[in-house]
Amino acid sequence: MDDLYREVIIEHYKNPGYRGELDPCDIRFEDENPLCGDHIRIDVRVDANNRVTEAAFSGHGCAISQASADLLLESIIGKSLDEVKELTKQDVLDLLGIDLGPVRLKCALLSLKVLKAGVYGLGEASDALVEGA
Amino acid sequence: MTTTVQLRDDFPVLSREIRPGVPLVYLDSTATAQKPTQVLRAMDEYYRKYNANIHRGVHTLAEEATAMYESARQRIAGFIHAAHPREVIYTRNTTESINLVAQTWGRKYLQEGDVVILTEMEHHSNLVPWQMLAAEKHLRLEFIPVRDDYLLDLDAYQELLSLKPRLVAFTHMSNVLGTINPAEEIIRLAHAAGALTLVDGAQSVPHFKVDVQALDADFLAFSAHKMCGPTGIGALYGKQALLEAMPPFLGGGDMIRKVYLRSFTPNELPHKFEAGTPAVAEAVGFGAAVDYLSQVGMDLIAAHEHEVTAYALERLSEIPGLRIFGPDLPHKGGVVSFTMNGVHPHDVAQILDQNGVAVRAGHHCAMPLHDKFGITATTRASFYLYTTFEDVDRLAKGLDDVIRLFG
Numbered sequence: 001m002d003d004l005y006r007e008v009i010i011e012h013y014k015n016p017g018y019r020g021e022l023d024p025c026d027i028r029f030e031d032e033n034p035l036c037g038d039h040i041r042i043d044v045r046v047d048a049n050n051r052v053t054e055a056a057f058s059g060h061g062c063a064i065s066q067a068s069a070d071l072l073l074e075s076i077i078g079k080s081l082d083e084v085k086e087l088t089k090q091d092v093l094d095l096l097g098i099d100l101g102p103v104r105l106k107c108a109l110l111s112l113k114v115l116k117a118g119v120y121g122l123g124e125a126s127d128a129l130v131e132g133a
Numbered sequence: 134m135t136t137t138v139q140l141r142d143d144f145p146v147l148s149r150e151i152r153p154g155v156p157l158v159y160l161d162s163t164a165t166a167q168k169p170t171q172v173l174r175a176m177d178e179y180y181r182k183y184n185a186n187i188h189r190g191v192h193t194l195a196e197e198a199t200a201m202y203e204s205a206r207q208r209i210a211g212f213i214h215a216a217h218p219r220e221v222i223y224t225r226n227t228t229e230s231i232n233l234v235a236q237t238w239g240r241k242y243l244q245e246g247d248v249v250i251l252t253e254m255e256h257h258s259n260l261v262p263w264q265m266l267a268a269e270k271h272l273r274l275e276f277i278p279v280r281d282d283y284l285l286d287l288d289a290y291q292e293l294l295s296l297k298p299r300l301v302a303f304t305h306m307s308n309v310l311g312t313i314n315p316a317e318e319i320i321r322l323a324h325a326a327g328a329l330t331l332v333d334g335a336q337s338v339p340h341f342k343v344d345v346q347a348l349d350a351d352f353l354a355f356s357a358h359k360m361c362g363p364t365g366i367g368a369l370y371g372k373q374a375l376l377e378a379m380p381p382f383l384g385g386g387d388m389i390r391k392v393y394l395r396s397f398t399p400n401e402l403p404h405k406f407e408a409g410t411p412a413v414a415e416a417v418g419f420g421a422a423v424d425y426l427s428q429v430g431m432d433l434i435a436a437h438e439h440e441v442t443a444y445a446l447e448r449l450s451e452i453p454g455l456r457i458f459g460p461d462l463p464h465k466g467g468v469v470s471f472t473m474n475g476v477h478p479h480d481v482a483q484i485l486d487q488n489g490v491a492v493r494a495g496h497h498c499a500m501p502l503h504d505k506f507g508i509t510a511t512t513r514a515s516f517y518l519y520t521t522f523e524d525v526d527r528l529a530k531g532l533d534d535v536i537r538l539f540g
């Protein structure tokens with residue numbers, strides 16, 4: 001019926017593999033989508049070489065935002081923080097396998113924005129982190 | 134219903150398909166209403182035949198454009214039964230109308246410790262302007278609570294009135310709950326306590342007859358785009374004596390009588406509050422919109438929406454896991470906000486969109502109200518004169534898809 005709700009998205013929404021909290025953790029950041037009040041927090045643990053060993057997200061949101069958070073965290077396990085900094089909007093869209101209009105794009109990119117703000121150690125998440133290709 | 138089916142032809146966008154074979158069902162009129170050909174034609178004709186800057190030129194086009202701009206004001210004043218057109222100020226929208234009152238009347242008359250009463254069901258546009266003023270002037274804001282039956286707690290209101298408020302500002306109809314508030318009673322009690330009143334008419338003026346003299350409202354704010362008119366224009370009604378005593382809002386051309394290098398004297402009403410070149414074509418469209426609504430008849434529109442809402446409440450109550458936020462008829466206008474178990478409102482709206490059904494999802498600019506019910510968002514379907522029972526059936530069918538996908 002609908003390309004937007006591909007099975008992979010529904011599956012990751014209903015049965016997320018990376019939902020939870022890591023206490024303690026090396027990186028923690030949270031933010032919300034002001035359009036809808038959806039909230040997401042991401043916790044990350046890294047090893048001595050700054051490679052991601054564990055990651056978890058918590059908060060609430062729509063299927064697109066929750067599935068993209070789950071897929072994103074799955075994709076960064078084993079990556080170095082420098083590699084995480086390189087992640088783009090397109091990487092998230094490739095993970096989801098769908099095209100999105102400007103409003104839903106915000107939902108899909110919330111987790112990447114939160115993750116990158118945490119990795120860069122910023123005080124505040126900014127849309128600039130996820131703009132461009 | 135017959136009338137509705139006929140007048141749907143007046144709205145070109147309603148015959149649009151969202152995808153091949155999937156016709157549009159527009160259930161987002163609370164956000165903005167669709168526009169009939171009569172309004173589109175009036176604005177188009179204005180630009181094709183008349184366009185000129187108003188009030189300043191003496192050439193024919195300027196005279197005609199000025200006459201059209203002022204004639205629209207007259208008809209808008211008639212639509213809300215204002216005593217005189219000079220009591221109707223053109224603004225950009227409801228939001229600007231409320232800000233105008235806060236920044237002129239509020240700035241001049243309110244002092245530290247003064248009480249302003251609002252309600253828990255306000256749109257952000259009737260909250261934030263008062264928060265801004267309260268921060269500047271150290272005012273005290275109080276809120277009439279919303280009860281479990283989604284109506285205002287008028288007993289609590291009576292108690293708040295003992296604080297001797299200066300102003301009671303409230304929405305005539307909630308854009309989330311659909312609650313129609315007893316404006317006449319709220320205003321009578323406010324006046325008895327010595328307070329002025331501001332009515333947010335964004336959702337009432339488009340949907341049922343609002344008579345400012347019968348209500349004895351001091352201020353009424355509303356937007357053209359929610360009543361079949363264009364975006365970019367709205368109105369503030371104010372009683373003449375109040376408007377005359379208020380300082381101007383924005384400064385510039387048209388709002389002055391005389392300007393010197395270091396001072397000015399303000400123009401008379403309503404021009405005092407209309408600085409700069411206004412939205413002339415939009416005013417013409419606004420006039421055409423009130424003509425259109427008057428011609429259909431506000432009582433008929435209200436009765437029609439009542440029928441559609443009753444039908445929608447019945448259909449939606451059959452859907453498992455669906456919870457409606459709002460009172461029962463007759464205290465409810467054509468707005469149905471709801472949640473569905475385990476499904477985020479964004480996803481509900483998205484799946485409905487794939488069925489061609491346009492609804493809104495989110496906090497609908499009423500975050501505190503959603504906080505009160507412990508939710509972040511709802512899905513909202515809203516109705517207008519062109520909504521049919523079939524539209525509601527398509528909504529219900531779309532919600533079946535939601536359950537199939539997420540259930």
Ligand SMILES: Cc1ncc(COP(=O)(O)O)c(C=O)c1O
Nearest residue numbers: 226227228256258308335336356
């Ligand atoms: C009750 C209410 N008040 C105020 C507004 C603000 O209207 P506008 O955005 O046209 O200024 C709205 C619009 O959503 C509304 O529903």
